[in-house]
Amino acid sequence: xxxxxxxxxxxxxxxxxxxxxxxxxxxxxxxxxxxxxxxxxxxxxxxxxxxxxxxxxxxxxxxxxxxxxxxxxxxxxxxxxxxxxxxxxxxxxxxxxxxxxxxxxxxxxxxxxxxxxxxxxxxxxxxxxxxxxxxxxxxxxxxxxxxxxxxxxxxxxxxxxxxxxxxxxxxxxxxxxxxxxxxxxxxxxxxxxxxxxxxxxxxxxxxxxxxxxxxxxxxxxxxxxxxxxxxxxxxxxxxxxxxxxxxxxxxxxxxxxxxxxxxxxxx
Amino acid sequence: xxxxxxxxxxxxxxxxxxxxxxxxxxxxxxxxxxxxxxxxxxxxxxxxxxxxxxxxxxxxxxxxxxxxxxxxxxxxxxxxxxxxxxxxxxxxxxxxxxxxxxxxxxxxxxxxxxxxxxxxxxxxxxxxxxxxxxxxxxxxxxxxxxxxxxxxxxxxxxxxxxxxxxxxxxxxxxxxxxxxxxxxxxxxxxxxxxxxxxxxxxxxxxxxxxxxxxxxxxxxxxxxxxxxxxxxxxxxxxxxxxxxxxxx
Numbered sequence: 001x002x003x004x005x006x007x008x009x010x011x012x013x014x015x016x017x018x019x020x021x022x023x024x025x026x027x028x029x030x031x032x033x034x035x036x037x038x039x040x041x042x043x044x045x046x047x048x049x050x051x052x053x054x055x056x057x058x059x060x061x062x063x064x065x066x067x068x069x070x071x072x073x074x075x076x077x078x079x080x081x082x083x084x085x086x087x088x089x090x091x092x093x094x095x096x097x098x099x100x101x102x103x104x105x106x107x108x109x110x111x112x113x114x115x116x117x118x119x120x121x122x123x124x125x126x127x128x129x130x131x132x133x134x135x136x137x138x139x140x141x142x143x144x145x146x147x148x149x150x151x152x153x154x155x156x157x158x159x160x161x162x163x164x165x166x167x168x169x170x171x172x173x174x175x176x177x178x179x180x181x182x183x184x185x186x187x188x189x190x191x192x193x194x195x196x197x198x199x200x201x202x203x204x205x206x207x208x209x210x211x212x213x214x215x216x217x218x219x220x221x222x223x224x225x226x227x228x229x230x231x232x233x234x235x236x237x238x239x240x241x242x243x244x245x246x247x248x249x250x251x252x253x254x255x256x257x258x259x260x261x262x263x264x265x266x267x
Numbered sequence: 268x269x270x271x272x273x274x275x276x277x278x279x280x281x282x283x284x285x286x287x288x289x290x291x292x293x294x295x296x297x298x299x300x301x302x303x304x305x306x307x308x309x310x311x312x313x314x315x316x317x318x319x320x321x322x323x324x325x326x327x328x329x330x331x332x333x334x335x336x337x338x339x340x341x342x343x344x345x346x347x348x349x350x351x352x353x354x355x356x357x358x359x360x361x362x363x364x365x366x367x368x369x370x371x372x373x374x375x376x377x378x379x380x381x382x383x384x385x386x387x388x389x390x391x392x393x394x395x396x397x398x399x400x401x402x403x404x405x406x407x408x409x410x411x412x413x414x415x416x417x418x419x420x421x422x423x424x425x426x427x428x429x430x431x432x433x434x435x436x437x438x439x440x441x442x443x444x445x446x447x448x449x450x451x452x453x454x455x456x457x458x459x460x461x462x463x464x465x466x467x468x469x470x471x472x473x474x475x476x477x478x479x480x481x482x483x484x485x486x487x488x489x490x491x492x493x494x495x496x497x498x499x500x501x502x503x504x505x506x507x508x509x510x511x512x513x514x515x
Binding site for chain 2: 079099105
């Protein structure tokens with residue numbers, strides 16, 4: 001099968017810091033690709049470049065046959081994404097967030113209504129559809145965000161740590177739905193996670209990135225035999241070491257504090 | 268078109284739902300109207316300039332519009348901070364239509380605010396010279412709002428966080444307001460001040476409002492409207508350029 005995501009020698013520098021260093025990989029159409037790595041390894045930066053949110057320093061990318069730098073609009077037509085950090089409008093209701101997404105992605109009204117019901121049922125928020133997102137707990141927001149990411153049935157689905165903070169039940173539901181989308185509609189899935197058993201169970205192919213470079217690629221079985229370990233988690237630790245990583249505190253974190261101060265009690 | 272309308276609707280919904288913001292944003296204009304309108308009124312009258320409340324009411328309407336419009340533009344920073352901006356930035360629609368929907372939405376909200384201040388001014392004793400002038404005055408208010416809403420988005424596209432916001436308020440919004448002739452007549456001011464006011468688009472907005480509401484103006488109406496339209500077009504173009512280049 002042909003590659004739907006093709007990345008060659010991708011590099012991103014922030015000043016002197018090299019976040020992504022000469023990364024190359026490809027994902028086959030209809031594949032489920034897990035992109036694993038410790039905190040700060042360059043996973044999210046890579047996803048941001050693939051999804052047109054960041055321009056790379058050098059290297060080339062092709063998403064569904066289009067270059068995110070040259071033809072961002074065509075690339076945006078090809079994918080859906082569930083972000084690592086929240087990206088909902090808290091001043092709108094759950095339903096309004098989904099409707100807005102449907103409108104932005106041009107989902108026809110009748111299909112949109114059906115899918116919203118289906119997805120809200122999947123993430124068990126159907127009774128809360130008319131509540132404001134700002135009143136939701138962290139886990140509920142996460143679930144709503146996932147429902148939104150699945151709403152328009154894209155060709156490629158990016159999931160950046162989608163199951164972070166979810167209970168095992170919801171995680172199971174989620175991966176079940178994602179696998180069904182992959183099976184029935186041939187949606188290509190590109191995801192990151194810190195839960196190795198998820199990657200082991202769902203991914204058809206895995207790449208491990210550390211310090212901005214890809215250090216291993218292959219199926220779970222290949223990675224385990226390459227490292228002579230029993231589980232994917234052991235293989236991962238063998239490859240990336242067991243030291244704990246810190247992610248640089250982003251300007252975003254500082255901004256959140258400031259924003260809370262500035263906007264007073266409104267949020 | 269669908270993109271523009273959903274982004275517009277979002278701004279309007281958020282405005283209608285935040286009652287505290289509506290009430291809060293009326294406090295300052297009301298204070299200005301009462302304290303300046305009645306406080307400086309007698310002096311103004313003795314100087315032979317007529318009724319000061321009538322004179323500053325269009326200026327205060329302009330003030331509430333520029334504050335609200337720029338603030339709405341700056342919502343882009345909030346959306347960046349709370350993540351929602353990303354959702355719109357990866358959507359398969361042109362960033363131009365997103366920016367345009369936001370701008371028009373922000374302008375609608377700011378004009379609504381201007382209208383509320385007009386009503387407030389009428390409660391305080393302001394009477395327009397002719398009722399027929401209300402309709403073109405509303406259109407002018409929307410033009411002013413559009414201009415500063417796109418300016419707000421342009422500035423917000425260049426800022427990464429809230430730190431710069433106070434700076435913008437102090438070095439952009441306040442001077443734009445105070446030097447625009449919103450509070451004083453431009454016919455007898457020192458040449459330097461007049462020169463500055465001539466470079467301030469709000470001067471022309473307030474001037475056009477005065478023409479429609481109280482029947483006096485410092486500049487020809489065609490000049491007022493021409494400059495408003497021209498600068499709005501320029502800011503919209505610049506705003507969409509910078510907005511489309513936002514990186515996360």
